[in-house]
Amino acid sequence: MPLPPIPSKLPDVGTSIFSVMSQLAAECGAINLAQGFPDYDPPQALTEALARHARTAGHHQYAPMPGLPRLREAISRKTAAVNGVAAPNPDTEITVTSGATEALYAVLAAVVRPGDEVVVLEPAYDLYGPAIRLQGGIPVYVPLRVPEFTPDWDLVKAALSPRTRLLMLNTPHNPSGAVLTAQDLTTLAELLADTTTLVLSDEVYEHMVFDGQRHASALQFPDLAERSFVLSSFGKTYHATGWKVGYCIAPPPLTAEVRRVHQFLTFAVSTPAQHALADVLADAEQYTTLPAFYQHKRDLFGQLMQGSRFELLPTPGSYFQLARYHHISDEGDLAFAQRLTREFGVAVIPVSAFYHHAQDHGLIRFCFAKRDETLTQAAERLRQL
Incomplete structure (x- = not known):
């Protein structure tokens, strides 16, 4: 006798947006500024x-x-x-x-x-x-x-x-x-x-x-x-x-x-x-050098994004950068993030994923914990929008 379906404790929860966007980045050969991990090694x-x-x-x-x-x-x-x-x-x-x-x-x-x-x-x-x-x-x-x-x-x-x-x-x-x-x-x-x-x-x-x-x-x-x-x-x-x-x-x-x-x-x-x-x-x-290390990356990414149609929000901490894209598209943030990955080769996270009811403020999240050359390549693609 086949077993009945197992009732889920989290029936409304699917695969994490971080896994979804990283997988999409891999499939598209996109630069992954989505998931929050560095693309450089730990200290020697x-x-x-x-x-x-x-x-x-x-x-x-x-x-x-x-x-x-x-x-x-x-x-x-x-x-x-x-x-x-x-x-x-x-x-x-x-x-x-x-x-x-x-x-x-x-x-x-x-x-x-x-x-x-x-x-x-x-x-x-x-x-x-x-x-x-x-x-x-x-x-x-x-x-x-x-x-x-x-x-x-x-x-x-x-x-x-x-x-x-x-x-x-x-x-x-x-x-x-x-x-x-x-x-x-x-x-x-x-x-x-x-x-x-x-x-x-x-x-x-x-x-x-x-x-x-x-x-x-x-x-x-x-x-x-x-x-x-x-x-x-x-x-x-x-x-x-x-x-x-x-x-x-x-x-x-x-x-x-x-x-x-x-x-x-x-x-x-x-x-x-x-x-x-x-x-x-x-x-x-x-660890005492980390503030300067990551401030450099934040500032570099900001400089590289000058001339783009993204509006970067202030970032006083972490290694994340939020941006508005309303000058580019009126799409929902998930659709825009997916299109950005597929068509322009840069993966990001839609901020609606951080709300329990997927509230959409037209914001996406970049991770700037990346090598300077990675940030440079990503910004070159983003300035094309």
Whole structure:
């Protein structure tokens, strides 16, 4: 007897737009400015460290579930130095995860119960909503102001209820590159002061803040830090997205809950990769130079796009650049992105993909984490429109 169809937990969810556009780029031979990954290698010191530890006896078996002690200790020192805060306890406050994606899912699985509400500022990375729903949670979407993509804190306040379990932040923001300020986080701390709402602060682009600004982390605000899970990504920091190594910093009671899930989700992260990251994390130059590195790429792409019919929006952080195309076409953003890939050989992401109801503001997202020659070739094609 044939089995009946299996009811889907996510019947309305298809293949991620990032996979779709990258596949289309491959089929068309297009330059891929869609998916957020560099087309250059990690620092040589890191790849050499990985090779060294891959040849080291004893570095091929499971690492401890929370992460290698030496890596967690290095993360603690780096966090204190970069954020100007007390060093988080590596034993009770830091967990190494299989990328920030696993950390995010582990947090949601640990704290969100059926019927809990989770406030999400939109547009948002497309993982957020489905991961909340898989826990039985209810996403409560609050729109960011367009085109600045800044929060309206009155709307956020109105979205809070006795059922609000968690509020999700992302700064610098994907897809817009907007950056939350210290005043933003102070305001949020005041909004949550009399609540039991937790915070998930996705800070994977923390080292990509431009024009002399400084990254404002939830860790820097005691009233937020005591209720926050702060996520970071070595993949973003070291141009190694395929390594899938990230970490979560949270107070001991919250860390304990994340680890309860993490141990049954992935248990442990690549041992030689953790050793290699611990080696290079001591060299602060590897990440303190990132703002200038990516600001150069942002500015270069902006210069190369002068004379095109695209309207580039301000990008104070991340490695993404939004653009309007209304001088070129009145198509919907998905149709335009697909045509741009097929006919002009440059793949991008339609920003409607970051909205749960596919809200279309006529914006597309470029990733400028590419070699200068890649950006030059892409801009030459884009100026033809």
